[in-house]
Amino acid sequence: MKRANKKLVAGILAGAMLTGIGVNAASAKSVSHADKHQRPAVMQKGKMAPCPPVQMSADDAAKKVHDTFGVDEKEVKSAIEEGKDIRDIGQAAMFANISGKSFKDVMGMKTDTKDWPEVGKELGITREQVQDKMVTMQAKEIAEKASIDENTATSLLKNGYHAQDIVAAGVLAKAANKDIQSVLDMKKINNRWGDVADQLGVDKSVLNVGRGPQDMNGHGPQGGPPPAGEVDAPAAPEEPAK
Numbered sequence: 640m641k642r643a644n645k646k647l648v649a650g651i652l653a654g655a656m657l658t659g660i661g662v663n664a665a666s667a668k669s670v671s672h673a674d675k676h677q678r679p680a681v682m683q684k685g686k687m688a689p690c691p692p693v694q695m696s697a698d699d700a701a702k703k704v705h706d707t708f709g710v711d712e713k714e715v716k717s718a719i720e721e722g723k724d725i726r727d728i729g730q731a732a733m734f735a736n737i738s739g740k741s742f743k744d745v746m747g748m749k750t751d752t753k754d755w756p757e758v759g760k761e762l763g764i765t766r767e768q769v770q771d772k773m774v775t776m777q778a779k780e781i782a783e784k785a786s787i788d789e790n791t792a793t794s795l796l797k798n799g800y801h802a803q804d805i806v807a808a809g810v811l812a813k814a815a816n817k818d819i820q821s822v823l824d825m826k827k828i829n830n831r832w833g834d835v836a837d838q839l840g841v842d843k844s845v846l847n848v849g850r851g852p853q854d855m856n857g858h859g860p861q862g863g864p865p866p867a868g869e870v871d872a873p874a875a876p877e878e879p880a881k
Contacts, residue, residue, distance in 0.1 A: 700725070707776065708732040710742035718746055730755050733772060738762040777802045785809025787819060795823070807832040807846055815839040 695703065701716035710732045718728050723746070731746040734755075738745065740762065748758045759769070778792035785792070785806045795805050800823065808822040811832070815822070817839065825835045836843045 704728060704732045708736040708742075710735050714741065714743045714746075718742075727755075733769070734759060734762055734764060737764050737768050737772060781805050781809070785819075786813055791819065795819075804832075807835075810845050811836055811839055811841055814841045814845050 697716050697719045700719055701712050704710060704715045705712035715728060715732065718731075719725070727749060728746070731749065732742055734740075735742045735745040745758070745762070748761065749755060774793055774796050777796055778789045781787070781792040781796075781802055782789045785808075787805075787809045792805060796802065804823065804826060805819075808819050808826065811817070812819040812822040822835065822839070825838060826832065832846055833843050836846060
């Protein structure tokens with residue numbers, strides 16, 4: 640199943656792709672700030688979606704963002720402990736990585752009156768740069784989970800396949816000693832990855848590899864069709880009207 644092209648919407652950030660980034664700050668003060676300030680930033684069918692569930696300590700989340708984007712770990716941790724929305728933190732980290740500016744400076748550019756597409760435009764970041772960064776991040780994670788090389792993962796992502804579908808096809812292909820493309824071709828709009836596993840004679844339990852909050856991406860169980868209105872890209876600078 641391939642994903643449809645969708646408008647890049649402000650508020651969805653790269654942090655959503657990371658392994659369960661959420662905040663479980665060490666102090667009660669940090670937790671209370673997180674509860675108060677972590678506002679939903681994703682629009683779906685005209686409504687604000689809830690924040691991702693808490694998954695990591697502030698230290699672990701800051702390290703994850705640092706490892707992924709190369710931004711200052713202490714600056715990230717400070718933003719977390721101040722109760723900044725983790726999605727804003729991920730977005731700022733991505734823009735800092737692309738632009739070469741510090742995480743703190745980029746984070747400070749986002750205000751109540753300036754959204755992330757406007758920040759990206761001010762930084763001179765293009766839609767293509769954001770998309771390329773997302774593909775690079777996804778390809779690395781997919782390669783680790785599905786035991787395929789990053790070039791294959793990158794190629795499949797650019798051909799429009801969902802990350803979750805590539806992971807599922809990769810683990811099934813390995814278990815069945817098949818080519819990943821041939822397994823992807825077995826996935827139709829009216830079946831699920833569990834059905835594909837049955838066809839291949841593979842135990843469905845292999846599909847549980849690496850699953851977590853970041854794997855959902857709007858899909859039903861075992862790679863079923865995503866619901867209408869799925870949004871799957873981070874904020875990018877808006878293109879001028881022609």
